[in-house]
Amino acid sequence: MAIEIVKQRRVWFSSCSENLVTEVVSILSQERSKSRWSKVRWACPNGMSPVEFSEITLKLKNKPQLALGFFLWTKSNSLCLHNLASYSSIIHLLARHRQTSHAYNLIRTAIRVSDLPNSPFNSPPLNLFQTLLHTYTRFGSAPFVFDLLIKASLDSQMIHPSIQIVRMLLSRRISPKVSTLNSLISRVCTTLGVDAGYAFYREFFRLDQEQNQISKRGSRLIVTPNVHTYNALMLCCYQDGLKERVEELWHEMRSTCKPNAYSYSVLMAAFCAQGRIGDAQKLWEEMREEEMEPDVVSYNTIIGGFCKIGDLTRAEEFFREMAVAGVGTTASTYEHLVKGYCNVGDVDSAVLVYKDMSRRDLRPDASILDMLARLLCGKGRVQEALEFVRCAVGKFDLIPKEKTYQVLIKGLCFEGRMEEAMKVQAEMVGKGFEPNSEIYDAFIDGYVRLGNEEMAGALRKEMLQNRMRS
Incomplete structure (x- = not known):
């Protein structure tokens, strides 16, 4: 008797639930926007369950905007206590209709509110993945x-769940887009190291299985790496100082796909870093033979390579060619040239290049200030160095390096301009740099040169006291 009562209650609940779903769908589909919400509220005085919401969403599968508006309205009016199942229903509906940004935003929200106490996964992205997978076919979703x-998980700094999701998808013969895999591999390289990134690259693209010619069902290559895959790996290897690995990946890439201008730039940068400017030039010529137009990265790379070895003539030639080709210069272009001229001691050319850079409102790195200030002071042009630094700080709001302040103070003290040196020292302290023994020595030597032994003695005493405190 008790079992029969329970069965009757289930039939009654199912009937009530179905009636509610039908009525709400009818209201949403037929009523005007101004009146539909009040009627839905009247039809659901006690709200609705996530299951009922999912059923309503399913019946609105060809009306994504209406379904999304309904979802947002239930949230803002606390009409439904949404769970992962109801989130998945609206996410699938939006994905089905290529409403990418809305689907992505809801996935991020669902990850934050994920709570499946009985789930085998102790991870919000994996909980959501499991639910999306189970409801995928019913809602006719898109892969x-x-x-x-995966993108939302990466943006939330959840790398390991992203890796697990890819593995579970591949095991089900569902392949993420190559761009998604590229993003994940790049993130793995930067967070877990290049070796880990390379290992995942081979795993995700099934490269080892292909090479071993495993023929059993499910082992063939699902998606192939593209030029952006190799560019990401090459860049990470270059940034980690693994220059030889860059060349290895280049040859691996050539057997799979055609390199682009960025690929050439990364390998040229690796060659330049090893002092192999001849190989970099050959690569440049090969790129031109392939009728591939160099971009700003390519020009900056080859210019930087010639500047590094002190061949400013060739660097300037590429700089002029860059202008003729209509490729816009960047701050990096000028910084290469300034550093190159500084390294060969040509301060006048370095200053001219910097002035051109400044006229174009290209913000220099603080290291440029330091190099120019050192070179100018070394040539006895302390006033010019001081004006140069102050102008750059005023225009670009730069914070000079501690060494920049030190070289200016030393130069001013050597010339006996103690008051100006004190102003620079005060500015230095204001930027958070405490005076060290080099600064004290510069002031002491300056006062000795002026015959002010009293001030020099006071500074010696102050320096000794500071050393004792530290």
């Missing part, structure tokens, strides 16, 4: 819904 989930 890139999982790409959006």
